[in-house]
Amino acid sequence: MSTHDEAQALRPLTLAWVSRHLEVGERIVRTEVLHGGITAEMRRLTVGTRDGGTRDLVLRSFAAPFSVEHAEDRLNREAGALTLLTGTGVPAPGLVAVDPTAAHCEYPSLLMTHLAGRTVLADEGLQARVPPLARQLVEIHAVRPAERPRKYVTLTTADTVVVPKGVDAAAWAAAIDMLRRPAPSYEGRFLHRDFHPGNVPFDVPPSRPAGARITGVVDWTAASWGPADLDVAHCSTNLALLHGPAWGLRFAEAYEEAGGVPAAAASERLYWRVRDGLACSEEVRLVAQPWREAGRTELTTQVVEERLDAYVTALMDALG
Structure with a gap:
């Protein structure tokens, strides 16, 4: 201009x-x-x-x-x-x-x-980007503020979940029942609270996508104090919807491999991941639109809903 x-x-x-x-x-x-x-x-x-x-x-x-x-x-x-x-x-x-x-x-x-770099939402090079994403989140959780930010907020309830058409009804019913339970106790951490690939610009060498390097983390408007698993869960959900359910499951593993300390019990870790997945059900259209504008035109609302169903079902299968 x-x-x-x-x-x-x-x-x-x-x-x-x-x-x-x-x-x-x-x-x-x-x-x-x-x-x-x-x-x-x-x-x-x-x-x-x-x-x-x-x-x-x-x-x-x-x-x-x-x-x-x-x-x-x-x-x-x-x-x-x-x-x-x-x-x-x-x-x-x-x-x-x-x-x-x-x-x-x-x-x-x-x-x-302004931070250098650009957000990268393509499938290409994803395997190389997941470990640095996990390491970056571990570094965020290692910050020890002199004054804690406000406690995290989760607005989704069992009554506000939007169940997509054609889902695995039994899996979703069981997942919704989880929201009626008290949240697990946790050791507080400094949270970004909206950590996902869209808020993490990378420097990507044109000839070597696998050599991508994180240049920053943006959008700190929801910075909070709460369980590390909540940030892990949010990034996992976004990866599952962007790239497929297996990548949502993979990110949680990468976080631990990077030295992150999630909840000790598997059921507690899965509680936060299920909660975040169900929270996304209320805003699938809002989430998918920016991805399409960024070039992922194949991520229609229907496609994203199908991936969300597969991801929620996979989490409930892991719970047994």
Whole structure:
């Protein structure tokens, strides 16, 4: 976009707020809408520097009416997480500024540095990407914050699960019954809470997909305190839907191989994985749409529902 177009892309108050957080002599020269998010608008802002070069920032804004209600909490969580992670070795964006209540912008917003790399959702090279994904999650869980973030939230209940058509009815009924039980006790860990391939950019050598290297972890708006198994479960579900149920099962193994410490009892580990799989049943359409926009056009709602059914059934088979 040209500088003139920028005035149209960024609303006036937001543009003025961002400009106040640039270095002297810098200006926004281009913007690009980033796709893949569900609840927030994301833009990459290219900033012209005094020496004639450029640098990139990312702007997150909660503009949709359904998302504004929770924007203050989510942006405060992300700002707190980005501040906490500075210097920890976990590659996260750097916080530049945050306006969680839209005191200065048209909408609640957060400005952060841009990470190199790109999200990789293709099947090719997946076997080589799973181990670094698992190692990265272990590193996140090793962070020990001086002040704990808020406790994790799980909204799904036995009554809100959406059972797809044509599923293994007995497996789903048994899985839903699990949600009626009390959650297992756990040793708390710092959680990303939305850890999956769409939030982990990689640097992928064009001639060697197997040589992919993680460049960062983004979207810390749900950072929480809770069981490590919940993060493992969420990534497992996403891998199962993106690449097939076997990859969901494989990620949990890779996490342990990387030194992660899940719950001691297999039944407790499976509880969190079943819970996350059932939670996904309520938002299959929302989850699948960004994947199709990113090029995985074969992942129709029906295909994703079929994979979810196969994954839930596999988990219940493992439970015996």
